[in-house]
Structures are given as C-alpha cells and as structure tokens.
Amino acid sequence: MTDSVLLFGGTFDPIHNGHLAIARFAAARLSIPRVVLIPSGQPPHKREAALAAGEHRLAMCRLAVAGDELFEVSDWELNRGGPSYTLLTVQEFRRRVGMDVRVCWLIGADMLRDLGSWYRIGELAGLCTFVSMARPGVARPDLALALPMLTAQQRSEIAAYIIDGPLIDISATDIRQRVARGETIGDVVPESVAAYVAAHRLYASS
Numbered sequence: 656m657t658d659s660v661l662l663f664g665g666t667f668d669p670i671h672n673g674h675l676a677i678a679r680f681a682a683a684r685l686s687i688p689r690v691v692l693i694p695s696g697q698p699p700h701k702r703e704a705a706l707a708a709g710e711h712r713l714a715m716c717r718l719a720v721a722g723d724e725l726f727e728v729s730d731w732e733l734n735r736g737g738p739s740y741t742l743l744t745v746q747e748f749r750r751r752v753g754m755d756v757r758v759c760w761l762i763g764a765d766m767l768r769d770l771g772s773w774y775r776i777g778e779l780a781g782l783c784t785f786v787s788m789a790r791p792g793v794a795r796p797d798l799a800l801a802l803p804m805l806t807a808q809q810r811s812e813i814a815a816y817i818i819d820g821p822l823i824d825i826s827a828t829d830i831r832q833r834v835a836r837g838e839t840i841g842d843v844v845p846e847s848v849a850a851y852v853a854a855h856r857l858y859a860s861s
Contacts, residue, residue, distance in 0.1 A: 665791035
C-alpha cells in the first residue's frame with residue numbers, strides 16, 4: 656500500500672505506548688507510509704464521558720510522536736465541534752487526498768461487533784478500508800451476522816484486513832487511575848507525555 660494513509664482516531668485520554676505500538680505494527684504490516692492520529696471531539700458513544708480538554712489531548716499526541724516521520728497529528732475533529740462521526744472525518748480526508756489514495760481506518764477487531772451502529776456505515780465502508788487489529792485469544796465476529804447492512808464485497812474487504820496484532824495490556828482508564836493514586840506512568844506513556852500530565856495536573860485527584 657505505497658499510496659495509502661492510515662487514520663487512527665480516538666480520545667487519546669491520554670495517548671499511550673499501546674496506541675503507538677499498534678499503529679506502528681499495522682503500518683509496517685501493510686507497508687503504509689503515513690499514520691495520522693486524530694484526537695476526537697465528543698465521541699457519539701461516549702457523550703456522557705468527561706474527557707480531558709481537547710487542547711491537552713492534542714498536545715499529548717504531538718509530544719508522543721515528535722520527531723517520528725511516520726506520524727502526524729490532525730486537529731480537524733477537535734476544531735470541527737459536534738459529535739465526532741468517523742464518516743465526516745473520512746470525507747474530509749478524501750477531499751484532501753483525492754480518490755486515488757487508499758484511506759485506511761484503524762480499529763480494534765472487537766469493535767467490528769458494533770460497527771453496524773456507526774453513522775452511515777454503508778457509505779463509510781465505501782470511502783475507507785477498515786484495518787482491524789485482532790487481539791490474541793479473542794474470537795473474531797461473524798461479519799455476516801454483525802454487519803448484514805453491508806454488501807458481501809464490503810464484508811470481504813473488512814475480513815481481508817483483520818490482522819493479528821501484538822498483545823498489549825495498556826489501558827487509558829488504568830493510566831488515569833494510576834495518576835489519581837499518585838503513581839508513576841512513565842512505563843506506559845512516552846516520557847514527554849508523562850511530564851505533560853504532571854505539569855498540567857491532568858487526571859490528578861482533587
């Protein structure tokens with residue numbers, strides 16, 4: 656996939672070594688030369704969740720990949736406002752890169768079970784290639800049952816890009832809890848991110 660881009664959206668609250676590892680793994684596995692991290696605004700499925708301010712999540716993403724030519728960071732979803740529908744983001748990137756570039760969207764394979772509930776999923780599947788990172792030991796869903804609204808060809812392409820990823824046991828929730836307990840997080844996030852979290856007292860208990 657020499658003329659491809661891998662989009663990786665998420666709350667990144669905070670971004671951690673697991674996020675970076677799976678993005679690097681997927682890009683290397685599929686020979687994708689560019690990964691774009693996209694901190695989300697308000698995820699439609701997490702409307703009640705309290706997130707760190709977008710400016711902080713964006714800054715942490717930029718710090719995490721500073722100097723790494725594989726990555727760039729987009730603030731498009733944060734600046735757009737409103738729910739962060741993946742379709743709108745992919746449409747925007749399509750406008751930027753045209754239709755000749757393969758636009759891939761990285762997700763965890765466990766998300767395939769809920770993909771049918773995504774906003775205008777049929778249209779989205781026609782605009783991007785889903786790259787799904789399978790977790791070791793986790794059964795893959797039956798796509799015909801999980802995604803009956805998609806065409807057989809769309810389901811076949813999704814199945815073709817399910818890749819077995821490394822076992823990474825890092826959770827943003829756990830990181831936030833560790834900070835709240837006063838524990839260090841330098842083993843699970845880049846040092847620059849750990850320093851930023853400390854400097855801005857993110858996730859600290861009041």
